[in-house]
Amino acid sequence: MLRWIFKPRTLRASLSYIVLFVFAFTTIFPFLWMVATTFKSRGAIFSLPPTLYPDLLFQEGMWEAYKEVLTKHNFLRYTINSFIVAGAASVGQLITASLAGFAFARMKFRGSSFLFAVLLSTTMIPVEVTIIPEFLLMAKLNWLDTYLPLIVPSFLVGSFGTFMLREFFAAVPDELVEAAVLDGATTFQIYKDIFLPISVPAMTTLFLIAFIHNWNELLRPVLYISTPELRTVTIGLTTFQNEYGAQWNLLLAGAVISVLPLLIIYIAAQRNVVEGIATTGLK
Amino acid sequence: MKHGKLTPYLFVLPTIFGLLVFRLGPTAVAAYASFTRWNVRTPPEFLALGNYVELVNTETFWLVFRNTLLFTVIFVPGVMIISLLMAMMVNQKLRGIAFFRGLYFMPYITAMVAVAMVWRWIFATRFGVLNYALTNFLQVADPPAWLADKTWALPSLAIVAVWKQVGFQMLIFLAGLQSVPGSLYEAASIDGASKRQQFFKITLPLLSPITFFIFVITVIDAFKTFEVTFTMTGGGPNNASTTLAYYIYQNAFTFGRMGYASALAMFLMLIVGVTTFISFRMKDRLVEYAL
Numbered sequence: 001m002l003r004w005i006f007k008p009r010t011l012r013a014s015l016s017y018i019v020l021f022v023f024a025f026t027t028i029f030p031f032l033w034m035v036a037t038t039f040k041s042r043g044a045i046f047s048l049p050p051t052l053y054p055d056l057l058f059q060e061g062m063w064e065a066y067k068e069v070l071t072k073h074n075f076l077r078y079t080i081n082s083f084i085v086a087g088a089a090s091v092g093q094l095i096t097a098s099l100a101g102f103a104f105a106r107m108k109f110r111g112s113s114f115l116f117a118v119l120l121s122t123t124m125i126p127v128e129v130t131i132i133p134e135f136l137l138m139a140k141l142n143w144l145d146t147y148l149p150l151i152v153p154s155f156l157v158g159s160f161g162t163f164m165l166r167e168f169f170a171a172v173p174d175e176l177v178e179a180a181v182l183d184g185a186t187t188f189q190i191y192k193d194i195f196l197p198i199s200v201p202a203m204t205t206l207f208l209i210a211f212i213h214n215w216n217e218l219l220r221p222v223l224y225i226s227t228p229e230l231r232t233v234t235i236g237l238t239t240f241q242n243e244y245g246a247q248w249n250l251l252l253a254g255a256v257i258s259v260l261p262l263l264i265i266y267i268a269a270q271r272n273v274v275e276g277i278a279t280t281g282l283k
Numbered sequence: 284m285k286h287g288k289l290t291p292y293l294f295v296l297p298t299i300f301g302l303l304v305f306r307l308g309p310t311a312v313a314a315y316a317s318f319t320r321w322n323v324r325t326p327p328e329f330l331a332l333g334n335y336v337e338l339v340n341t342e343t344f345w346l347v348f349r350n351t352l353l354f355t356v357i358f359v360p361g362v363m364i365i366s367l368l369m370a371m372m373v374n375q376k377l378r379g380i381a382f383f384r385g386l387y388f389m390p391y392i393t394a395m396v397a398v399a400m401v402w403r404w405i406f407a408t409r410f411g412v413l414n415y416a417l418t419n420f421l422q423v424a425d426p427p428a429w430l431a432d433k434t435w436a437l438p439s440l441a442i443v444a445v446w447k448q449v450g451f452q453m454l455i456f457l458a459g460l461q462s463v464p465g466s467l468y469e470a471a472s473i474d475g476a477s478k479r480q481q482f483f484k485i486t487l488p489l490l491s492p493i494t495f496f497i498f499v500i501t502v503i504d505a506f507k508t509f510e511v512t513f514t515m516t517g518g519g520p521n522n523a524s525t526t527l528a529y530y531i532y533q534n535a536f537t538f539g540r541m542g543y544a545s546a547l548a549m550f551l552m553l554i555v556g557v558t559t560f561i562s563f564r565m566k567d568r569l570v571e572y573a574l
Contacts, residue, residue, distance in 0.1 A: 013377060020372055020383050026446070027387055033412065034401040049419070050412050096297040103294035106284050115295065122306045126507050126555060128531040129548040132316065132541050133309035136323070156301025177284055187286045191294075216394040218510055223536060237396045238514070248404050255397035266392055270385050273392070274454065 038065045038253040045248050065253040073250070075257050077229060078236035082215055083261075085150045085232055090210035092155025094203055101165030102191050106177075116166075123159045127219060135223055149224040150232070154214055161206050164276070168202045169195055205276035208269055212262055233258035310552075313545045321542035334546035343522060344530075344547075350437055351527045355505035357441035358448075362501050363494070366449045370456035371486075384457075388450035395447065399514035402443045406430050430516050436524040444511045448504065452497050459493035460486070499562045503555050527551050 032052075037045060039054035039062055056062045070076045103109070104116055138149045172195065180190050196203075221235035231239070237254050244250055266273055317334055319327035338344050373384045390398060405413050406429040417423040427435040463486060471481050487494075509528035512518055518525035518533065525533070528551065535544035 016372060016375055016377060019368075020377075020380075023369055023372065024383060024386055027390060027450075030398060030401045030405065030446075031389070033405060034397075037401075037404065046410050048410065048415065050410070050415055096301070099294045100298040103291040107286050107291040107294070109288075109291035112291070115299065118307075119298065119302060122302065122310075124503070124555060124559065125306060125310055126528065126548065126551050128507070128509070128528045129313050129545075129552050130306060130309035132535050132545055132548065133312035134305060135536075136312075136541075137304075137309070153301065153305040156297055157305060158298075162298060181285065187284070187290050190284070212392050216392075218394070218396060218513070219532070222513075234394055234396050237394075237400065241396075241400060241514075251400050252404070255400045259393045259397045262392055262394075263389070266389070267385075274385070274388055 034252050034255055037248050038256055040249055042249070065249040066257070069250055069253040069257060073240060073254065074228065074231075075233070075236060075254055078231050078233045079257060079261065081147075081230060082232040082234075082258075085147050086211045086214035088147070089151045089154040089214040090207050092151065093158035093161050093210045094207055096156055097158040097161030097206065098165050098196065098199070098203065099191070100162045102169055102195055104162065105166045105169035106195075107187075119157075119159050119162060131219065131223070138224065144224055145226050145230065146224075147230070150214075150217065150220050153220075154210070154217075158206075158210065161210065164206060165199065165202060168199055172198065201272075204269070205272040208265060208273050209276045211265070212273070215262055313548055316542050316545035317549045318546075319542045321545075322539050323541055327542065330542065334543050337543065338546055338550070343525075346522055347525050347527055347530045350523070350525055351506060351508070353437055354441050354444075354508060354526055355502060357438055358444055358505045358508070359498070359501050361441065361445040362448050362452050363497060365445065366452035366497075367456050367494075369449060369453040370460055373453070374457055374460045387453055390447045391450040393447075395510040396514050398447060399443065399511065402446075403430065403515055406439055430524075431520055433520055433523040436516050436520060440508075440511045440515055440524055443515065444508060447511075448501075452501065455493060455497055456490070459490050463489050495562070495566060499559060502558055502562075506551065506555055506558070 036052060036054045039057045040051075041055055041061075044051060044055040056064070100119075104112060134149075134153070138144055141148075143149050176194055176198075177190060180194055185193065215232075216234065217232075218234045218238070221232045222238060225231055225235055228239075233254075237251075237258055240254050241251060316327060318329060318331055320330050320333065321327040369387055373380055373387065405411055408414060408428040408431060411429070413429070414426040417426040429435050429439045467485050467489075468481055471485060476484065507528050508526050509532065512524060512526050512529040513532070516524045518529055527547065531544050531547045531551065534540045534547060
């Protein structure tokens with residue numbers, strides 16, 4: 001046994017696990033603390049020394065903070081709103097990015113490489129530059145306090161989505177296309193009946209990434225949404241934080257609710273999300 | 284593939300329209316607005332370089348600029364070193380390694396508002412768990428007030444930002460590490476090279492194109508930092524943690540000074556552009572293409 005422990009390989013592996021666990025602890029601790037606090041009573045929250053084990057866990061009133069946040073503070077509504085906004089923006093991005101990606105990958109046209117370069121290089125422009133004129137444009141269009149400013153910009157331009165689908169479409173073998181051309185299919189039919197069906201995995205990845213990005217969007221909801229019923233979770237949390245400064249169990253219950261849907265999606269589709277983000281760089 | 288002459292333009296139309304209306308158009312308008320006094324209610328009034336002159340002569344601007352640089356100086360090495368370490372750790376063939384990889388990436392996909400909230404609670408001066416641990420386990424007699432402290436507010440933001448960001452850079456480093464051929468390490472260890480030598484003579488040089496890429500995107504990220512400031516301190520105390528992007532937001536939407544904010548935004552775009560330009564000019568000297 002001792003011999004096994006001191007074997008260089010075992011020693012190395014256990015050292016690695018120690019480092020891995022240290023990183024894991026630092027990563028997960030804020031999440032644990034977040035969840036733990038939501039199951040504490042007011043007294044336990046402000047107790048010194050702080051307790052890790054929540055006093056209300058498996059006791060009566062365990063879900064009080066969640067009930068209050070979901071009903072009284074409207075987080076159920078905010079969550080639904082976020083689903084609507086992030087869903088619509090992401091579906092839109094799939095449509096426009098796949099159309100553009102298809103043209104860039106499969107058609108020769110004047111200015112295509114120039115357009116593509118412009119599309120990618122403009123992602124470098126900070127939002128802070130474009131947001132002021134964008135805000136004034138939305139005001140002119142009378143779109144303030146609607147979901148349109150949250151959906152339309154993201155609906156129309158998805159640079160990395162276009163980039164990713166272009167790569168994917170370019171790799172589709174020519175034989176598939178030729179057969180369809182012989183059958184007399186139009187360009188749009190080829191896009192719709194051949195390219196869209198085979199790119200379901202890539203599109204799923206893109207949808208998830210766009211969804212995460214739009215769900216977490218903070219600046220636009222803060223600027224554009226003023227009616228409380230229209231708030232998404234991020235602006236809901238921001239205003240909640242300003243109004244209920246030190247009610248940590250309620251605030252953090254709100255935080256858990258806003259993070260949970262994404263975590264579920266992430267855990268269910270981890271490979272898609274991780275690989276997609278690694279290749280496209282989000283946004 | 285055969286297609287009509289106009290067809291490709293129809294396919295890219297929505298994207299081009301969006302590009303013009305939401306990126307190129309606004310950038311041009313912002314560039315123009317930066318030369319005007321513009322308070323939304325009244326039409327813009329041409330000022331020539333007025334905003335830029337004011338900007339250079341404003342103390343707050345220099346404070347904010349210094350804050351942004353300080354943030355960058357903590358954020359960039361923090362993210363790069365930790366993410367490289369993480370990538371090397373999860374690049375090993377160990378049981379359960381996929382679990383760790385997935386876990387490390389988690390903070391990156393969560394909303395800043397949500398995690399900022401728990402971090403504010405961790406950093407809380409009197410009841411926060413961090414100061415409790417510092418006083419009781421590390422015997423620190425007088426721990427700082429963190430977010431409420433002039434000196435510590437900005438470093439605290441940088442810590443949270445690093446914590447949230449590293450998972451992403453880790454993934455890119457990991458992809459780079461996996462592209463280093465294993466045969467190189469085998470050959471090196473046959474020649475008697477230690478693990479340390481292998482790291483400095485094989486891993487780092489072969490990784491340099493990726494390291495360079497990560498460096499550039501991380502610096503740009505740091506310059507543009509907004510959400511962590513907005514959600515955790517609102518720039519306080521007394522502007523001690525105001526970063527450039529947040530200052531732009533404040534000027535435009537709190538003080539209603541669209542022209543001045545646009546000048547600031549142009550300045551931000553300029554430093555992002557210059558950084559990218561210099562980096563790519565220096566690339567050939569910094570990056571080794573071995574093999």
